[in-house]
Amino acid sequence: MVLTEKQQMLRKLFRQFAETEFTDELLDRLEETGEFDRAIHDKMARCGFLGVKIPVEYGGQGGDSLAYAMMVEEFARVSPVLSIYANTSNSLGAGPLLYCGTEEQKRNYVIPVAKGEKILVFALTEPGAGSDAGGTLTSAVQAGDEFILNGRKTFISGAPFADYAVVYAKTDPSQKGSKGISMFLVDMKLPGVSCGKPEHKMGIVGYPTSDIILEDVHVHKSDLLGPLHKGFSTAMKTLDGGRLGMAAQAVGIAQGCLDASVKYAKERKQFGKPIAKFQAISFMLADMATEIEAARQLVYSTAVRKDAGDPESAKLCAMSKLYAAEMCNRAAYKAVQIHGGYGYIKEYKVERFYRDARITSIYEGTSQVQQMVISGSLLK
Amino acid sequence: MKAIVCVKQVPDTSGVVAVKEDGTMDRAAMATITNHDDLAAVEAALRIKDATGCKVVVVSMGPPPAEGMLRELLAMGCDEAVLVSAREFGGSDTYATSQILAAAIKKIGVEEDDVIFCGRQAIDGDTAQVGPQIAEKLHVPQVSYVAEITVEGKSVTVKRLLEDGYMTIKVATPCLLTCVKELNPARYMSVGGIMECYQKPLEVYNYETLKDDPLIDVDTIGLKGSPTNVYKSFSPPVKGAGMMLEGADKAAVDKLVGLLDEKHII
Ligand SMILES: Cc1cc2nc3c(=O)[nH]c(=O)nc-3n(C[C@H](O)[C@H](O)[C@H](O)COP(=O)(O)OP(=O)(O)OC[C@H]3O[C@@H](n4cnc5c(N)ncnc54)[C@H](O)[C@@H]3O)c2cc1C
Numbered sequence: 001m002v003l004t005e006k007q008q009m010l011r012k013l014f015r016q017f018a019e020t021e022f023t024d025e026l027l028d029r030l031e032e033t034g035e036f037d038r039a040i041h042d043k044m045a046r047c048g049f050l051g052v053k054i055p056v057e058y059g060g061q062g063g064d065s066l067a068y069a070m071m072v073e074e075f076a077r078v079s080p081v082l083s084i085y086a087n088t089s090n091s092l093g094a095g096p097l098l099y100c101g102t103e104e105q106k107r108n109y110v111i112p113v114a115k116g117e118k119i120l121v122f123a124l125t126e127p128g129a130g131s132d133a134g135g136t137l138t139s140a141v142q143a144g145d146e147f148i149l150n151g152r153k154t155f156i157s158g159a160p161f162a163d164y165a166v167v168y169a170k171t172d173p174s175q176k177g178s179k180g181i182s183m184f185l186v187d188m189k190l191p192g193v194s195c196g197k198p199e200h201k202m203g204i205v206g207y208p209t210s211d212i213i214l215e216d217v218h219v220h221k222s223d224l225l226g227p228l229h230k231g232f233s234t235a236m237k238t239l240d241g242g243r244l245g246m247a248a249q250a251v252g253i254a255q256g257c258l259d260a261s262v263k264y265a266k267e268r269k270q271f272g273k274p275i276a277k278f279q280a281i282s283f284m285l286a287d288m289a290t291e292i293e294a295a296r297q298l299v300y301s302t303a304v305r306k307d308a309g310d311p312e313s314a315k316l317c318a319m320s321k322l323y324a325a326e327m328c329n330r331a332a333y334k335a336v337q338i339h340g341g342y343g344y345i346k347e348y349k350v351e352r353f354y355r356d357a358r359i360t361s362i363y364e365g366t367s368q369v370q371q372m373v374i375s376g377s378l379l380k
Numbered sequence: 381m382k383a384i385v386c387v388k389q390v391p392d393t394s395g396v397v398a399v400k401e402d403g404t405m406d407r408a409a410m411a412t413i414t415n416h417d418d419l420a421a422v423e424a425a426l427r428i429k430d431a432t433g434c435k436v437v438v439v440s441m442g443p444p445p446a447e448g449m450l451r452e453l454l455a456m457g458c459d460e461a462v463l464v465s466a467r468e469f470g471g472s473d474t475y476a477t478s479q480i481l482a483a484a485i486k487k488i489g490v491e492e493d494d495v496i497f498c499g500r501q502a503i504d505g506d507t508a509q510v511g512p513q514i515a516e517k518l519h520v521p522q523v524s525y526v527a528e529i530t531v532e533g534k535s536v537t538v539k540r541l542l543e544d545g546y547m548t549i550k551v552a553t554p555c556l557l558t559c560v561k562e563l564n565p566a567r568y569m570s571v572g573g574i575m576e577c578y579q580k581p582l583e584v585y586n587y588e589t590l591k592d593d594p595l596i597d598v599d600t601i602g603l604k605g606s607p608t609n610v611y612k613s614f615s616p617p618v619k620g621a622g623m624m625l626e627g628a629d630k631a632a633v634d635k636l637v638g639l640l641d642e643k644h645i646i
């Protein structure tokens with residue numbers, strides 16, 4: 001896709017920021033402590049990154065899906081975990097509110113989220129309801145002006161330091177599957193809300209993920225988000241945008257793998273010449289570059305078509321995520337291979353990319369779920 | 381008040397410098413960047429804007445592609461941009477460049493409490509002449525090598541860097557300050573700024589726009605109006621292989637000092 005001057009300027013800004021601010025020192029610290037780094041989060045907020053595609057009237061920057069995808073890509077190219085810092089608020093955070101929040105809810109919640117003053121996370125997955133998100137067991141029972149929530153959410157990105165969570169709960173147990181589910185805005189400081197301990201993850205270390213436990217949590221009815229019993233379709237709509245972001249993340253990780261591999265292959269000598277001179281290595285680089293470019297073009301065009309209201313966009317978002325995530329894992333595999341034994345050592349960037357790459361085909365819908373979405377739309 | 385900042389687009393000399401067959405620099409083959417000192421000047425002006433709400437106008441003389449750089453400065457938060465561009469202005473040396481920029485600044489209008497900013501020097505020409513010459517032509521006081529700025533009404537207090545210290549100078553406005561890149565790191569563009577920068581005013585001053593100014597005369601602008609002319613450009617000779625000195629005694633040290641002295645390194 002031919003980028004306009006404005007889009008090129010955006011990409012320049014994202015790249016400049018990532019290359020300057022995502023220092024090795026910061027990345028190593030995230031990896032060692034596994035903790036959330038408020039300082040870099042706030043710095044991103046000051047540049048407007050947390051609200052890239054949130055409308056100006058709700059504290060955002062008024063960018064489009066392409067700007068958002070380019071940001072996640074450029075950030076992930078240097079640091080997959082820091083790309084999530086800027087991603088959450090734009091997609092799963094503000095998404096459900098922008099789709100179906102009331103004017104008051106948007107003003108109260110989206111503005112501080114877009115400005116990075118508050119952190120809002122997305123709590124759908126449960127221990128027994130992952131790919132089958134319709135199997136939600138968390139319940140919300142209406143009592144006067146309140147709903148009383150009970151249940152457990154798992155693998156919630158950002159939960160340990162979040163201010164609010166969008167929680168999905170069954171409000172009508174008589175309805176089967178994904179029906180009868182509603183969305184609630186839950187203040188994480190409410191009595192009865194607690195978090196599990198942060199999970200020890202293979203990758204994207206430095207953005208804590210934990211359970212959210214809800215025990216008799218009283219939520220006022222003004223914090224019901226969207227129509228009663230009809231929360232699931234909003235979750236799915238939000239996930240379309242989120243999937244596009246995760247596809248962009250996968251493209252960025254793969255590009256980071258390629259950058260490191262090209263550099264290493266030119267420097268490393270065996271049998272008296274740089275390993276890049278061996279066709280087996282240079283062809284791997286060619287394949288990586290080609291697949292990355294194919295995935296990038298799919299992501300960018302999907303972003304544009306989604307904003308234009310293309311009815312195919314749910315399928316295209318699923319295709320973007322499926323292809324980019326699987327491609328990213330292939331690229332990460334090759335990057336470690338090209339680095340040989342050194343690629344297996346933590347001092348080399350590709351070891352971290354390899355672990356980070358692995359999540360892209362799992363969260364926001366596994367590759368199999370994307371295949372279900374795509375084939376479902378082909379065969380309906 | 382308002383701040384007027386002179387900014388130059390320069391070739392990126394941090395990487396490989398492209399040289400043409402005749403030995404002159406191949407500007408077209410090199411990426412362009414905004415001169416570092418000038419970014420510090422822009423940042424200084426934007427900080428005054430943050431504090432006082434004043435307007436910031438950026439001016440650049442250069443070929444049409446310099447517009448891209450001006451848009452980026454608008455995306456950082458500058459309010460208006462002026463591109464000074466015409467065939468007649470090409471080939472100007474520092475005298476002619478400052479003549480034209482001074483005319484452009486007069487056209488923008490200099491009021492009593494305004495401050496004009498320049499970088500200390502541009503990394504391509506490296507003369508550090510343009511700022512002071514603009515000040516002369518506008519008949520305003522100047523302070524160069526500025527590393528700290530405080531604005532108070534109709535005067536500005538600045539720290540002027542010297543080789544071994546600094547002096548604090550109070551200067552009446554309107555005045556011209558040339559800034560060093562250590563003054564302050566420039567901010568990033570913002571996403572919202574990029575969204576808006578194509579709606580902000582960007583004017584092009586060509587020869588027609590400026591020709592009535594007494595500073596603009598065939599004898600004072602462009603190649604013909606330049607009192608100096610570049611007679612020859614060439615690449616400095618590349619350093620040869622390193623040399624090892626034998627021994628670890630006084631004689632070896634004397635030899636080393638002698639060699640360094642010979643090359644004017646010490
Ligand atoms: C680091 C991390 C962060 C996360 N962040 C969030 C978050 O912020 N919010 C949130 O709500 N969730 C989050 N999740 C949860 C994530 O979305 C789920 O892990 C994911 O949807 C898969 O669910 P599951 O783990 O229960 O796997 P399962 O659903 O148990 O799947 C196991 C395997 O079976 C396959 N499978 C399942 N059903 C089918 C089928 N019908 N046909 C074919 N194959 C099938 C899957 O593809 C997978 O390979 C996060 C997870 C991780 C690991």
Ligand SMILES: Cc1cc2nc3c(=O)[nH]c(=O)nc-3n(C[C@H](O)[C@H](O)[C@H](O)COP(=O)(O)OP(=O)(O)OC[C@H]3O[C@@H](n4cnc5c(N)ncnc54)[C@H](O)[C@@H]3O)c2cc1C
Nearest residue numbers: 386387441471473477498499501502505506507508509510
């Ligand atoms: C004798 C001579 C002949 C030249 N002939 C040519 C030629 O034929 N072709 C050619 O391409 N170049 C030519 N140049 C180079 C070019 O004209 C100079 O680079 C220019 O005059 C500015 O000088 P400088 O780069 O040394 O800037 P400096 O004096 O070091 O710049 C100081 C500050 O002045 C301001 N400034 C300088 N230039 C501009 C500008 N254009 N717009 C806005 N602000 C500015 C900036 O704030 C800058 O930081 C010539 C230079 C000389 C000395």
